[in-house]
Amino acid sequence: AQKVTQAQTEISVVEKEDVTLDCVYETRDTTYYLFWYKQPPSGELVFLIRRNSFDEQNEISGRYSWNFQKSTSSFNFTITASQVVDSAVYFCALSEWGYGGATNKLIFGTGTLLAVQP
Amino acid sequence: DARVTQTPRDKVTEMGQEVTMRCQPILGHNTVFWYRQTMMQGLELLAYFRNRAPLDDSGMPKDRFSAEMPDATLATLKIQPSEPRDSAVYFCASGLVLAGVPDETQYFGPGTRLLVL
Numbered sequence: 001a002q003k004v005t006q007a008q009t010e011i012s013v014v015e016k017e018d019v020t021l022d023c024v025y026e027t028r029d030t031t032y033y034l035f036w037y038k039q040p041p042s043g044e045l046v047f048l049i050r051r052n053s054f055d056e057q058n059e060i061s062g063r064y065s066w067n068f069q070k071s072t073s074s075f076n077f078t079i080t081a082s083q084v085v086d087s088a089v090y091f092c093a094l095s096e097w098g099y100g101g102a103t104n105k106l107i108f109g110t111g112t113l114l115a116v117q118p
Numbered sequence: 119d120a121r122v123t124q125t126p127r128d129k130v131t132e133m134g135q136e137v138t139m140r141c142q143p144i145l146g147h148n149t150v151f152w153y154r155q156t157m158m159q160g161l162e163l164l165a166y167f168r169n170r171a172p173l174d175d176s177g178m179p180k181d182r183f184s185a186e187m188p189d190a191t192l193a194t195l196k197i198q199p200s201e202p203r204d205s206a207v208y209f210c211a212s213g214l215v216l217a218g219v220p221d222e223t224q225y226f227g228p229g230t231r232l233l234v235l
Contacts, residue, residue, distance in 0.1 A: 104168075
């Protein structure tokens with residue numbers, strides 16, 4: 001069964017600290033996509049990154065970086081030098097490529113609330 | 119800056135009333151999704167369409183919910199009759215899926231916050 005687990009319900013850090021949000025997934029497929037979305041207090045869901053199962057290269061975008069490890073079924077997200085504006089709920093999600101084409105359903109984790117204190 | 123739009127942004131209604139939520143996907147996207155977010159269930163998929171055809175609505179309570187795409191620029195989600203347990207934020211998302219290309223990112227609208235009294 002497909003499942004995404006974000007074990008950290010809430011994380012609180014002080015500005016400029018680094019923080020890592022954990023994501024562990026379960027899937028039977030060999031082809032799949034992993035995503036991170038950000039949900040700030042305003043409520044919208046903002047796409048951050050997509051990774052496919054064949055690309056295990058880590059990615060860095062500014063202060064954000066992602067570590068994808070198939071061996072541990074993890075897709076962790078690190079924010080370096082956190083800022084108050086990073087305060088949000090962050091969701092990890094999984095999408096499978098089913099027979100005949102992508103199923104495209106996103107299976108979301110329960111989210112991690114990140115609070116960055118000034 | 120292409121975005122998914124949703125109307126209304128907020129809706130308060132009384133139990134038993136019909137509620138219609140609308141979504142305009144990003145121009146050119148061929149897949150539209152409806153999600154519901156609640157504290158208890160988190161984000162859950164209700165239904166989705168590709169090229170306006172419904173592909174999966176197994177997440178939707180069939181007796182009161184219905185989803186349609188009258189045209190490529192409009193998706194609707196209706197609840198009739200509404201119940202207090204339907205109170206949630208309803209998100210629409212759109213994406214572009216090309217035949218044989220396993221590549222798709224879903225872009226979300228701002229959501230419709232529904233409160234059923």
